[in-house]
Each structure stands twice: as structure tokens, then as C-alpha cells.
Amino acid sequence: MSKVRKLEEAVAMIPDGAVLMIGGFMGVGTPPHLIDELLRQGKRDLTVIANDTARPTVGIGRLVSAKVVRKVIASHIGTNSETQRQMIAGETVVELVPQGTLAERVRAGGFGLGGVLTPTGVGTVVEDGKQRIELDGKVYLLETALKADVALIAAKRADYLGNLEYALTARNFNPLMAMAAELVIAEAEDIVPVGVIPPDSVVTPNVLVDCLVAKERRHG
Amino acid sequence: MSKVRKLEEAVAMIPDGAVLMIGGFMGVGTPPHLIDELLRQGKRDLTVIANDTARPTVGIGRLVSAKVVRKVIASHIGTNSETQRQMIAGETVVELVPQGTLAERVRAGGFGLGGVLTPTGVGTVVEDGKQRIELDGKVYLLETALKADVALIAAKRADYLGNLEYALTARNFNPLMAMAAELVIAEAEDIVPVGVIPPDSVVTPNVLVDCLVAKERRHG
């Protein structure tokens, strides 16, 4: 049962208005062909949960520039002047979350936890509207789980079952997001036969991946 | 700055009465020489946080059989009749924690989280004395972080800086515990030059490991 699908078929499964988690950190580890195809198919009203919106012409920033994003949940938008402009103009809703808290909230969603207690943000504007919980004299914020309809994942290498490996800092949010969405679509630079990736090197087990985007042929 | 120490020097750093986290699952992934040396040095009054106590003659079970353990926090003791006997006789305190909750509590300790919200245990005896928190109509228990004085870690391979790799199911609690203790002592089957373990294969980064136990020489 190969999970490989054509790029256009994979992206066709994403409805307008979907809540997407998209891997990557300043574009590194963001699946480029999935972004291309989202734009080509004219998907719209998207909610994007991601670390950042990169730059206006890079990665997730391209979705923002195309005005197909209704809401962004991210840890910073400082490198994307267009996201900032849309936020200030009221065109796009931006919810800012501390980066470590964002990572834990996504993880909690995928791991079946309701949330976590973190010291980050206590006494700052991040605290607004959240439960404060004191344990042994230390104060924490209760940060709740995040889930998504679809996760768009960039991997270095996959096998045909969907086991995924990542490379260096391109890993970032990808393995966390691959746990936290109903539909998981992964784009890998390379797809190898089952058994080529050793069990200890698999970061995302195949059972989490629903759909693997075929890579373009280089030979023949 | 090699972190390699002689076995006896490493274990000499552990005081009587210490709270230990010990990796392993039914003995698989439990550091054998560290257990030997704890017994040889006659350490006592230990608190052990671990998945289980294996069998009376295996892994952590050997500490229990030697009666040097005052308290056990574990997910099961069903395979060790001696732990059960000591518990029923009131010789050893045993605190039972669901396995997934134990993993998250240890992780929370190492990750600087106060705790997590889990659905596991709601409506059972595990709930006793714990905060119930309802989010979006679903009930969770607040499970708090665990930390230890010392973590005893078994790795497959280390480099001389202390980067650790694990093998197959011998990984289990080891990488979580390596985050959650003041002093981290690791025993590896093999120690290789720095740079031999690729960055993506390192599971426990060297900065977490304080002390690496020298392996016995096979050659020369």
C-alpha cells in the first residue's frame, strides 16, 4: 500500500478554510512544492499554524502575500513586513505565541494531552485570558493543545510506507506537526524502498503519514 | 574536555539517599555496570524512578533484592515478586504511575514544564489527590513534573563529548531521564571520537551528560 500520490491529488484533499500546520523555520523545512500547489489550486481562507511567516517571497510568506491566509498563529512575523502590514490593517488575524510554547502546544495536540504548564509568559501580555496555576510556589500558565485539519510536512527522506527522516535544522516543527493533524501530507526530497531507513533513524513513524507526494523524476 | 571517568569514580558521586532515575524497560536499556557498582559501593536509602523493577535478579530488580531501595516510583512491579513482597510488607514504598504519565512527568521535569494535562487515569484511583481540569468539555488530570538528583543512562554509543545514541527498544526512558536530573551519568557500549556520530543521529546532546563511564578495553 504505497502512500505516494501526485502533487495535485494530495493538495486537492485540502478544503478552503482548512486549518493547516506547516513545518519550517524561516522557510527552512517548509515543503516547497506543497506551497506552490496550494497557490496554483487557489486555496483560500486558510488558517496557518507555523513558527513564522518567513519573508514575503519565501515559504509560508508566499501564502500571506497571495492573501489566501485568514489567520496566522506563529511565534514571530518580524521578518515579513507584509504579514505585519496585513495584521495592522486588520486584513489578517495574527496570534503570537512564544516559540517554545507553540512547540509544546502542537506537541500536546498530537500526544493527546490537554495542555502543559509553562513558566514562559507569566506576568506578560501572553498571560491574558489564561489560567495561572501555582505548584510548589512557582507560577505557570496553562497552555492548551493545538490541532489542525492538515499538516504539511517537509522531510529529507521517506520510504514508501511513509517513514520520515529529517535533516539538521530543517527538522524543527515538522515531526511535532506530523502528530497533530487529521490529514498528514509529506513532501520528501527522496523516497527509498522500505527497509532502507533504519528503525532508529526514523523520526516520524509511517503510521502517522497519510499521503506522500511523489518527487519529480531525475532519470529516464 | 573528555567526560570519561572510571566506573568507581562516577558512582562515588552518588550520595546515599539520592533520588535516582534509571533508564530501562524490563532490564533492556538499564546500565548494567552502574547497577553493579551501586551495589559494590553499598549505596543505600535510594529512591528509584523507573518504568519497572524488572525481575529479582535483573537490572533494577537487583537493587530491590539487595534492599537498598527505600522508595520506587514505577508503572508496574508485576514481574518482580520481591518488589511486591516488600511493598505489601511495608518495607518499601511503591508509587504506581501509568506508564505514559510517567514518561510525560519525567519529560516535564527535564523540559522545565510544571506538568501536563492527561486524560489517563480520570475516574480511577490514579485521580486521588490530583487536580481535575476541564477544557472544552473534556476532563484531564494535572500530572506534575518529576526530577531527580542523578540519572543513570544506558546508551548504545557515545562520543567523548557525551553525545548519545540509543538502539531499538533499549532507548525507552533513557533520553527523557537524561534531561531531568542534576547529575547525568551515562554508560555506553562504545565510545567513539567526536564527529563519528552524525548530528541527526544524536538523541541526547552532549551538553546534558556530565559523566561518561569508560568501557572496558577489549584489545591490547
Place this chain on the structure above:
Amino acid sequence: MDEKTLIAKRVALELQAGNLVNLGIGLPTMVAAHLPAGVNVFFQSENGIVGMAPVPEAGAENEDLSDAGGSPIGAVPGAASFDSAMSFGLIRGGHLDVTVLGGLQVDEEGRLANWMVPGKMVPGMGGAMDLVSGAKRVIVAMQHSAKGTPKIVKRCELPLTSVRRVDLIVTELAVIEPTDKGLVLKEVAPGVSVADVQALTGAELIVPATVPTMPIA
């Protein structure tokens, strides 16, 4: 066919190709050997692997590869190993399709008790509470009674494993589905009557007009 094999064969029919499945120690472990032809599933062992398999032959054991009982296992091509937090992330996060567990008691509300007999047996819950709370489908595979005492009861006297209603109970006598209306008798074993089942059941069964026989040869 002995009773345990019957139970294992019937449970195996519940598994679907591609499922991620966790089998408890004891009787549930036998299910792996009775998968219908063509149904490939992935077995998880909660100590940290997806893709566990029997050891292929004597001498092919590995010290670092074991099941949750500590016994040597094998691994299928495409297996993945990970730490205990990830393993229970798969379980608690709803990524595990089916868990098959043994039982001491199941009650009218479909609640399972399988980890403790106060004063007698204190093994600890291990992964059971997470498995029952988190798996998409929970199947209890157990003998119908213990020396004549029903294990399916009105209300569990033993400490619960979870308040979550299990999805199916498979015994050597019957297949029973806990529902919000009560325990529905879905199938009887070959040569067993509805009356036989009710006689060894400590709770009221809802009995449909026709109760088919388990499709086990």
C-alpha cells in the same frame, strides 16, 4: 480448537489492513499469529517500536530489541523505534487504531478493570490505563468466567483501568458490544446457545432477534 485460540482467531477478524495495533501480554499476544491472509497490520510495543514481529529464527535475537515483557522480538522492514514519551504519544494521541487487552472484569457500562486485585495482586497498571483511554478501539479478549464466576458484571468491584467504554468483548462463548443502552450480544461461539452465555454472564445482555455464530472455522 482450544478456547484461547478461538478467542485469538475471532479478535484477529477485527483488524484491518494498515491498522496500528497494540497487543497486551498473555492471550492478546496470540492474535498476531491468526491474522487473516492479506491483512497486514503494524504492531506497536509500548516500550518503543512500531513494526514488531516474532524473532524469525533461533539465534536471531538482539539484546536491544524486546517486547513489553522483556522477551526478544524481531522487527519488520519499515519498523521505527522511539522513546517512551513518543510511544505513549502514539497511544494517547489517537494514533493507535486498536488495542487488545486482557480483562479481570468488564461491567454493564463497558468499563474495564484489569490491573489490580486489592490485597492480592498489585502489579501496577503499566501502559493499560493509557491504552484504554487513548486507543481508537479497545477490544477486551478474555475468558468468559473465572472458575465459574462471571467476569462480565453489573458493576466492577475491582479498581477500574479507565472510565472509557470499551468497544468489544471477545470470549470463548460470545462477542459482546458495550453500547449506551447496555451490553449487546453480537455473536455466540459455535455450539454455544444464548442461554449458555447469559448463564455465565453477571449482567443483563441485550439479545437481538437473531444472534449469528462466530465466523470461525
Place this chain on the structure above:
Amino acid sequence: MDEKTLIAKRVALELQAGNLVNLGIGLPTMVAAHLPAGVNVFFQSENGIVGMAPVPEAGAENEDLSDAGGSPIGAVPGAASFDSAMSFGLIRGGHLDVTVLGGLQVDEEGRLANWMVPGKMVPGMGGAMDLVSGAKRVIVAMQHSAKGTPKIVKRCELPLTSVRRVDLIVTELAVIEPTDKGLVLKEVAPGVSVADVQALTGAELIVPATVPTMPIA
């Protein structure tokens, strides 16, 4: 020596061999180039690596290896890469020895504001809140004033990054240590007087009997 180099050199003296260090974007990044001889530290980049290094030479970039700003970096032998949850586990869990961050304001209580100017600049906090809450030592490296307006103030008007008291402030004029009694002037820059520092500081400084000059050549 320009002001930023002076700050970077002085901050570098705070780092000890074996430290795990996270440097913020901008001025703090310059610290890496000024480590004293023999002091080897590990640099973390919060996007997921311990052991980051400059790109060794043109052409040795890798698309999958970048710093938190998305620029290419290198990696030392013995580097380790991991996901974002682990990266912030290192930060929040107290495993990060030192973080060096830029600042917009620091107040009398040693509280830092460095992520937002309401109505003007809304970049988001990125990893700053976790870094300031979680690192064992927080060093603020910034210019002493912004166009003549003091950045060290009685009380931050800008939104706080954390309520945690930072450990040290290093500017081109002075080294200041926030304590529970207030801001202590520890050192002045070469050629700068205590009065010069106080004149550009918006909060009261505690001035010891002798204030040494920064040990920067």
C-alpha cells in the same frame, strides 16, 4: 574599537568553557567572534541545533542548516540537531547556561522588554520569552541609549519579555548588575566616568566605592 565590538568583547568574557550559549540576532551574534583564547563553548540555535558555527568558507553552505534568522551556518564536530520541542526543552529546562539578548528597555527591577513597540513594531516574541524565563544566566547586550533616550529606565513602558530579573547588562558605557537592591554599576568603559553613565541612565544606579574599568584591550 566601535561600540558594538566593545560590547561583544565584554560579553564574551562572561562565557566559560563548556557553556551552552544562545546568542540573539543582531549585536549578540557578534559575541561568537570574540571568545577568549581557549574558551570553547557550544552555541545553540533555537531552530534546532547545538554546535552551530560560522559557515567555514563560501560554497560550504547547506540548505538544511541555518540559524534562527534563516541564514546559512556551519556545525562543529559533535553537533546535535533536534526538533523545536527539544530545543526549547533545553532552554526552558535549565540546560542553557547563558543567553545573550538585545534589549529595548531594562528597568530597575532588571526586567527586560525587547519584543514589541505597540503600534509600531509587532515582530512577535519568537524564542525570547522562553530564553529569558529559562536560561541559567541572561545577559542583555545593548547600546546604552537610543538617540539620547535612556534604555535603562525606572519602569519598562514597553511590554515585558519576562518578569525574571536578568543577570547582567552590558552596554558601550558600562556593565550593570540588577540585584534585589537595585541596579549596581560594576564597570565603566575605558574613558567613561560614573557621571557619564548616570547621565544616560533613566534609573538610579547603586555605585560602589570603586568602579573598575572594563578589562577590554
